[in-house]
Amino acid sequence: MPIYVALASLMFLGVIFGPQLWVRHVMKRHGVDRPDLPGTGAELARHLLDAAELTSVTVEQTDRGDHYDPDTRAVRLLPQHHDGRSITAVAIAAHEVAHAVQHAREEPGFMRRIEATRALIWIERIGSGVLVLAPVVFILVRSPAVVALQVCAGISLLAIEVIVHVTTLPVELDASFGKALPVLVRGRYLGSGDLPAASSVLKAAAYTYVAAALATLLNVMRWLRILRF
Numbered sequence: 001m002p003i004y005v006a007l008a009s010l011m012f013l014g015v016i017f018g019p020q021l022w023v024r025h026v027m028k029r030h031g032v033d034r035p036d037l038p039g040t041g042a043e044l045a046r047h048l049l050d051a052a053e054l055t056s057v058t059v060e061q062t063d064r065g066d067h068y069d070p071d072t073r074a075v076r077l078l079p080q081h082h083d084g085r086s087i088t089a090v091a092i093a094a095h096e097v098a099h100a101v102q103h104a105r106e107e108p109g110f111m112r113r114i115e116a117t118r119a120l121i122w123i124e125r126i127g128s129g130v131l132v133l134a135p136v137v138f139i140l141v142r143s144p145a146v147v148a149l150q151v152c153a154g155i156s157l158l159a160i161e162v163i164v165h166v167t168t169l170p171v172e173l174d175a176s177f178g179k180a181l182p183v184l185v186r187g188r189y190l191g192s193g194d195l196p197a198a199s200s201v202l203k204a205a206a207y208t209y210v211a212a213a214l215a216t217l218l219n220v221m222r223w224l225r226i227l228r229f
């Protein structure tokens with residue numbers, strides 16, 4: 001019996017944490033410097049934005065993960081993707097520019113995603129708040145049932161994050177494979193030998209949010225074990 005429990009736990013960990021490890025592995029594997037590439041991630045992003053007549057969209061460096069910010073209309077890249085000359089840097093830059101294009105065209109899927117992400121900020125805050133307050137409630141009410149209910153509510157709220165990111169996957173896949181990859185091929189920014197690597201980076205980029213949301217759930221569960229719920 002214990003072997004089944006161990007196998008089930010491993011599978012559970014694999015499902016929850018595997019995607020995050022895979023995303024990091026792919027980004028790192030193709031993140032090696034390639035001096036033969038025509039430009040850095042930031043240079044390519046600027047070039048592609050100008051070509052799409054999105055001159056007002058800025059390209060900035062960030063430490064908070066690569067993303068396109070629809071509020072300030074900015075493409076933000078991690079330092080290694082902003083200044084790096086690698087397949088990962090180039091593919092990520094093209095992916096984030098694709099979001100700027102989705103926004104400029106007011107594509108319905110992207111516009112819905114903006115609303116969903118705004119709602120998620122609140123759902124995440126409330127979910128975390130409910131979980132953080134659980135020990136306090138236990139001290140006050142001394143009812144494990146109430147606390148268990150509260151913890152379930154908190155985890156469910158955080159699980160909504162995973163569901164929302166799964167439902168917005170088509171927008172991410174369109175950014176990667178409907179827009180970024182064809183642009184990289186058409187503009188010959190990468191040689192044909194580099195396209196399989198770029199495709200895997202673009203796939204990882206598309207799944208980044210789902211992977212991160214799943215990993216957040218794991219962190220919550222770890223945290224609950226520490227509190228011995």
Ligand SMILES: [Zn+2]
Pocket residue numbers: 095096099172175205206
């Ligand atoms: Zn994206």
